[in-house]
Amino acid sequence: MPKVLVAVDVQKGFVSPSSRHVLKPIEDIQHRFDHVVFTRFYNPDPSPFRRILGYHDLAPGSEGIELAITPRPDAVIIDKPNYSGCNAALERHLARWRAREVHVAGIATEACVMKTVGDLFEQDILTWVIADLCASDKEHRFHDMAISILGTLIGTNHLVNSAEIMPEAA
Numbered sequence: 001m002p003k004v005l006v007a008v009d010v011q012k013g014f015v016s017p018s019s020r021h022v023l024k025p026i027e028d029i030q031h032r033f034d035h036v037v038f039t040r041f042y043n044p045d046p047s048p049f050r051r052i053l054g055y056h057d058l059a060p061g062s063e064g065i066e067l068a069i070t071p072r073p074d075a076v077i078i079d080k081p082n083y084s085g086c087n088a089a090l091e092r093h094l095a096r097w098r099a100r101e102v103h104v105a106g107i108a109t110e111a112c113v114m115k116t117v118g119d120l121f122e123q124d125i126l127t128w129v130i131a132d133l134c135a136s137d138k139e140h141r142f143h144d145m146a147i148s149i150l151g152t153l154i155g156t157n158h159l160v161n162s163a164e165i166m167p168e169a170a
Helices: 020-032 088-097 109-122 140-154
Strands: 004-008 035-041 076-080 101-107 126-135
Touching: 004 020, 004 088, 004 109, 020 101, 020 126, 035 088, 035 109, 076 088, 101 109, 109 126, 109 140, 126 140
Parallel strands: 004 035, 004 101, 035 076, 101 126
Antiparallel strands: none
16 A cells, blocks of 8 residues: 655745744655655635635745745645645545555644544545644644644544654654
8 A cells, every 4th residue: 555645734834933843854754655745725815714814824826835845856736725635636646546544744733734634534544643743833732732632533543653654764
């Protein structure tokens, strides 16, 4: 079975003091997977993020939507105007690769990572959250709360650390 990494929203607009630490490890670990997908959030006008939340960052074409790390040459990049990276484009790639399981890392654990993981689970994709390669762009406490909730949603046995899945990467 192919090993797939889904790196959620590792973008310049989400890099902060509480998320910066995941950049280099994700950039390094991507080379240890058979396939890699990077999701990239953008905030069109209009959007519920603008209208309901008053969040106007990451407009299409802005510097904030650019990836904060260098994806490997064969990585797939999927743009999305919502929280979840589990969409038709990702589903097509997983089907083409015959992948029924993925590892997820990225930013923001309490929002886009959590929604992506929940949606993958509901699509019957075996999902592993690489907890030490996820982060909140707000505060570390949001990451901690989200990891706890994700353990309830998909099972604590599906929360792993990078050293557990790829010891030589630690």
